[in-house]
Amino acid sequence: MSDFKINKTYDQINRKIARGEAVVVTAEEIIDIAKDNGIVEAARQVDVVTTGTFAPMCSSGAFINIGQSKPVIRTTKTWFNNVPAYSGIAAVDCYLGATQTCDDDPLNKRHPGDFNYGGGHVIQDLVAGKSVEIRAESYGTDCYPNRRIEKVMTLKELPNAMLVNPRNAYQNYNCAINRSDRTKYTYMGTLKPGTGNANYSTSGALSPLFNDPYLKTIGLGTRIFLGGAQGYVTWTGTQHRSAVDRGLNGVPLGPAGTLMVMGDLKEMSSDWLKGQSIRGYGCSLSVGLGVPIPILNEEILKFTAVSDEEIFTQIVDYGYDYPEGVARSYGQVSYAELKSGTIMVKGQPVSTHPLSSMVKARKVAHLLKSAIQQSKFLLGQPQHLFGQP
Structure with missing residues (x-):
């Protein structure tokens, strides 16, 4: 009862x-x-x-598959509009964290920094339908010989993109x-x-x-x-x-x-x-x-x-x-x-x-x-x- x-x-x-x-x-x-x-x-x-x-x-981000190239590549480094994504997953998968900053951001070298663009802004741009510059690198393997790709893609063109927020x-x-x-x-x-x-x-x-x-x-x-x-x-x-x-x-x-x-x-x-x-x-x-x-x-x-x-x-x-x-x-x-x-x-x-x-x-x-x-x-x-x- x-x-x-x-x-x-x-x-x-x-x-x-x-x-x-x-x-x-x-x-x-x-x-x-x-x-x-x-x-x-x-x-x-x-x-x-x-x-x-x-x-x-802050503890937010997206798992993204950027699509394969010819010849194929297993990415070890990936950037979206110069914002690095973690690529230690497999093939062309990566995780773009919301708090990741641009590679050329001055950060807090001149305190306080402005932090004008980062992973959260990339995610906003993607869902807004904007084109994003994607660059990826690899050291090359026998099965994944390509070492570098560059392309411009929209969210619609990406094979997969999932918002996965740990906290x-x-x-x-x-x-x-x-x-x-x-x-x-x-x-x-x-x-x-x-x-x-x-x-x-x-x-x-x-x-x-x-x-x-x-x-x-x-x-x-x-x-x-x-x-x-x-x-x-x-x-x-x-x-x-x-x-x-x-x-x-x-x-x-x-x-x-x-x-x-x-x-x-x-x-x-x-x-x-x-x-x-x-x-x-x-x-x-x-x-x-x-x-x-x-x-x-x-x-x-x-x-x-x-x-x-x-x-x-x-x-x-x-x-x-x-x-x-x-x-x-x-x-x-x-x-x-x-x-x-x-x-x-x-x-x-x-x-x-x-x-x-x-x-x-x-x-x-x-x-x-x-x-x-x-x-x-x-x-x-x-x-x-x-x-x-």
């Missing part, structure tokens, strides 16, 4: 989606629905809650400040000295893993919105942690879960994959990602009804502590406070600035909602769950 009053299965929900009868709401909309109707009745009414996020996700959708992340006496240029953006600002990067109540804090519905095979197309969760991401401090609602109070995801790059859009130049730090890729949460029971519904006021993170110093690997919090703040534009740090008001886009996160959630309502997006039942029991 189930311990829950409401019990649904993936098959039941998918049949409703196929008939166009599923009730689908976003993670923002479910908050008031739960308040007005109660958790059990809301779980009875709603079948799917959609989430969304759009932010720089996306961080469940929570630090609020970054700088207590030192000089400006710091970090992956969390530019931080002014003397705690002059505070940067954060997540969409709060809309963020996918805040709505399923124990990953009870997210696992291998979960179908997601990725880069403007349908993609999949393939495993937990690098740096994934589940044994962390949590609030009474189960939401982690600092960095925790992550997802490894993949999808067909040829189906994606430059609206949802944007190359980023982070001053003084490097290149990255902003990724649009959304996860549909099936309402299997009232417990799952309760998790999805979490609000910004109930989600907290830690204030971390990137001036002294973070570079030295010192784990220390200078206070705990809610995402409602962060989104208000000002937080208090040691009794002083500090302005806050998001690296993630709430406008685009909200749009991801609504696009996913619309696709499910139109029977264009079915739930993928996980073959292996990552969550805690």
Whole structure:
């Protein structure tokens, strides 16, 4: 016997989606629905809650097959618009990382560097339909005698291209400040000295893993919105942690879960994959990602009804502590406070600035909602769950 009053299965929900009868709401909309109707009745009414996020996700990239030449080649070095890709795979396969910089980039030789073009920008150019210059080299073998190829190709002309991101959708992340006496240029953006600002990067109540804090519905095979197309969760991401401090609602109070995801790059859009130049730090890729949460029971519904006021993170110093690997919090703040534009740090008001886009996160959630309502997006039942029991 189930311990829950409401019990649904993936098959039941998918049949409703196929008939166009599923009730689908976003993670923002479910908050008031739960308040007005109660958790059990809301779980009875709603079948799917959609989430969304759009932010720089450095651990991203693409496996690309550039096509064979005559005579044939086994590439050992490959460049896209002068951005190196890792070629230690086989034949003409390579992996282009989002944070890889151009070979001729001055980097931080004149600090802070601008990092105008890198792997994330190449990926954006490819999905935008632009031509990309490809150059590859090899030492030559008896079976692969060619030593060098050069060509110009579009994404459509590439034999295969898959977005494969080892670490996306961080469940929570630090609020970054700088207590030192000089400006710091970090992956969390530019931080002014003397705690002059505070940067954060997540969409709060809309963020996918805040709505399923124990990953009870997210696992291998979960179908997601990725880069403007349908993609999949393939495993937990690098740096994934589940044994962390949590609030009474189960939401982690600092960095925790992550997802490894993949999808067909040829189906994606430059609206949802944007190359980023982070001053003084490097290149990255902003990724649009959304996860549909099936309402299997009232417990799952309760998790999805979490609000910004109930989600907290830690204030971390990137001036002294973070570079030295010192784990220390200078206070705990809610995402409602962060989104208000000002937080208090040691009794002083500090302005806050998001690296993630709430406008685009909200749009991801609504696009996913619309696709499910139109029977264009079915739930993928996980073959292996990552969550805690």
